[in-house]
Amino acid sequence: MKQAIFLDTFLGRVGIAQEGEAITHVFFGNSVRPDAFVEESTPLLEEAARQLREYLEGTRKEFDLPLCPHGTEFQCQVWQLLRQIPYGTTITYGQLARMVGKPGAARAVGQANGRNPISIFIPCHRVVGAAGVLRGYAGGTEQKKKLLHLEGALPQKPGKEKKK
Template identity: 60%
Template sequence: MRHGVLASPLGELTLARDERGLVGVWYPDHRGGAPADLGARDDAAFGDVAAQLAEYFAGERTAFDLPLAPRGDAFETRVWAALREIPYGTTRSYGELARDVGGPGYAQAVGAANGRNPLSVVVPCHRVVGADGTLTGYAGGLWRKRFLLSLEEPDADAAGRLF
C-alpha cells in the first residue's frame, strides 16, 4: 500500500491505494480518520486520481473511472456499490437506499455503512440525504456535503433546496 496527499477545494485529501485499486480518500478532519498505516508516501503515484478529481471539481466529470478496492464487510460493499449508482446531480434518501440494498428496515444500517465509506467524493455518499431532503451526517462535515451537492446541482442551492 502507498499513499499520497492532494490539495483540493475541500482541503488536503489523503489518498491510499494498493495493487487492486484505490482504497481511500480522506479529508484532514475525516470522522474516523484514515488508517494509521498507509504505507510509503508517493504523491506521484496518484496522477490518475488527481486528474479525475480536478475534472470533477471543475464541473467536467460526472463519474469516476478508477479501479476501487475499499475495505469493508459484505453489507458495506453492497451499500458502497449502490452509492455509485446514484446519478450525478441527484440525491437519494437513506430509506430509498435501504430499499435498494435489502429493505426499508435497513435505513440505520445503510446510514452506518454510508458513514464508513472510505472513498469520499469518488463513491458519492454525499448524495444521500434525510427523508425530508435535509443534509444529515457526513464524515467530512456538512459544509463539504453542501459544497459537493452545490457543485453537482447549483440550481438546487440557488433555489434553497440544500438545507
C-alpha cells in the first residue's frame, strides 16, 4: 500500500508518497490519481515533510531519506547522477549526457530527467538547457525558477553579468 501526505508550500500543494520503507514520489497539486495512494501519515513521511520544509526555508541543503524511484536502468542511472549535483549548482542536459557516458543523448537524458518521480529530493530542477535556458519541470518552469532562486542558482542569461 502506498501512503501519501500533502504540504502547502510556496510552490503550492506538494505531495510525498511512500511505498514500503522508501519515498517513491513527490508530486505537485493533484497530479496523481487519488486511488494511487491512501492519504495517511507515517514516521517516514513526517521526516520527509520535515526535511522538505527545512529545504524550502533555506536551512537544509541535502536530504537524508531512503528513496526508491522506479524506472528503466537508464532512467535510474540518470536519477542517480542527479543526486550528485550540488546544491546551488546547475548543469546542462548535454553535461548530464556526458556524465552518463552518452554525449549525444541530451534528449534521452532530458526525457529521463522529466520522468523523475521524486523531484526535489532527486534534484532534477538543477538541470537546465543550453545557455541556462529553463526547460520543463514537473511542477512547471515557474516552480523550477523558484527552487533555483532559493538555491541561488538561477543561471545568467548570455550577455548579462551579476552585479557585484
